[in-house]
Amino acid sequence: MKLIYTHENGFLVNNVKNIIEGHGIDVVLKNEFSSGAVGEVSAFDAWMELWVINDSDCERALDVISTMQSKADDPDWLCEQCAEENGASFDVCWNCQYEH
Numbered sequence: 853m854k855l856i857y858t859h860e861n862g863f864l865v866n867n868v869k870n871i872i873e874g875h876g877i878d879v880v881l882k883n884e885f886s887s888g889a890v891g892e893v894s895a896f897d898a899w900m901e902l903w904v905i906n907d908s909d910c911e912r913a914l915d916v917i918s919t920m921q922s923k924a925d926d927p928d929w930l931c932e933q934c935a936e937e938n939g940a941s942f943d944v945c946w947n948c949q950y951e952h
């Protein structure tokens with residue numbers, strides 16, 4: 853097993869888990885329940901951790917994460933066809949279906 857992702861925000865970790873599972877990679881969450889407690893949780897050791905079960909899937913899972921993160925950091929883009937603004941995670945213009 854290998855640790856591939858951890859974050860103080862459990863929603864983010866769950867989101868990453870869902871996406872990676874969508875790629876057919878087996879993962880497991882650790883600290884899933886400790887992060888839900890209010891107040892007493894100390895910083896780093898309570899972060900939720902996402903582990904890949906098969907080491908051979910590790911590289912692929914990291915690829916999925918980096919693709920996801922690079923998309924989230926991209927600026928919005930303007931459609932060349934209708935000049936509408938589109939979020940970075942969309943590959944197709946919401947207005948005219950132009951492919952970015």
Ligand SMILES: [Zn+2]
Pocket residue numbers: 931932933934935936945946947948949950
């Ligand atoms: Zn458009």
